Amino acid sequence: xxxxxxxxxxxxxxxxxxxxxxxxxxxxxxxxxxxxxxxxxxxxxxxxxxxxxxxxxxxxxxxxxxxxxxxxxxxxxxxxxxxxxxxxxxxxxxxxxxxxxxxxxxxxxxxxxxxxxxxxxxxxxxxxxxxxxxxxxxxxxxxxxxxxxxxxxxxxxxxxxxxxxxxxxxxxxxxxxxxxxxxxxxxxxxxxxxxxxxxxxxxxxxxxxxxxxxxxxxxxxxxxxxxxxxxxxxxxxxxxxxxxxxxxxxxxxx
Numbered sequence: 001x002x003x004x005x006x007x008x009x010x011x012x013x014x015x016x017x018x019x020x021x022x023x024x025x026x027x028x029x030x031x032x033x034x035x036x037x038x039x040x041x042x043x044x045x046x047x048x049x050x051x052x053x054x055x056x057x058x059x060x061x062x063x064x065x066x067x068x069x070x071x072x073x074x075x076x077x078x079x080x081x082x083x084x085x086x087x088x089x090x091x092x093x094x095x096x097x098x099x100x101x102x103x104x105x106x107x108x109x110x111x112x113x114x115x116x117x118x119x120x121x122x123x124x125x126x127x128x129x130x131x132x133x134x135x136x137x138x139x140x141x142x143x144x145x146x147x148x149x150x151x152x153x154x155x156x157x158x159x160x161x162x163x164x165x166x167x168x169x170x171x172x173x174x175x176x177x178x179x180x181x182x183x184x185x186x187x188x189x190x191x192x193x194x195x196x197x198x199x200x201x202x203x204x205x206x207x208x209x210x211x212x213x214x215x216x217x218x219x220x221x222x223x224x225x226x227x228x229x230x231x232x233x234x235x236x237x238x239x240x241x242x243x244x245x246x247x248x249x250x251x252x253x254x
Contacts, residue, residue: 078148
């Protein structure tokens with residue numbers, strides 16, 4: 001049962017990289033389909049290298065690997081474990097350093113839904129402040145249970161929370177939903193910033209304009225984003241083939 005979830009997880013990494021949501025860091029996880037007290041996430045490696053065999057199983061209770069097989073596990077796994085712990089509805093978690101979103105976490109300007117496809121966003125996206133829980137520790141990463149629990153509290157029942165100067169966290173009822181939400185959170189941030197650059201104040205969505213997630217067809221944007229990476233791979237293959245042919249012809253002509 002987890003095979004399909006892991007396949008979607010790997011696809012999510014490719015989509016989020018292609019849409020410039022993930023950078024050299026960031027991570028995606030999915031709750032185990034066979035044991036809800038565990039979740040699946042790749043070990044610590046660049047998102048562009050993630051494969052199905054890189055996935056490690058973790059326990060929700062303490063975010064520790066069941067068997068890392070000697071591999072370095074992700075230091076921010078507590079983001080995922082603590083959210084799964086308090087949100088039984090959540091089946092997937094994404095943490096990214098989306099460049100379009102980060103400015104809203106530091107500028108004192110709330111991220112608000114402005115485009116129809118981002119109607120899943122709350123009227124004002126919550127913003128996690130690491131200083132409230134950092135104590136004597138250093139850095140801005142979520143590297144222990146206390147920080148993870150504080151982030152989960154800020155997220156509450158929302159699908160998205162900003163992380164001041166660090167990025168955002170997006171959750172969903174599936175890998176597909178979380179991935180689509182992460183992409184449209186980034187798109188919405190870009191559109192909101194563009195509108196604010198033109199004129200203030202701007203018109204944002206109100207509560208009746210938000211959509212019911214059960215009525216939003218996740219498969220349509222998921223397949224759109226997925227096809228873009230399939231097409232990109234096909235183009236690369238074609239380019240390599242054409243280059244090989246041209247190179248061979250060039251040699252013969254010479």
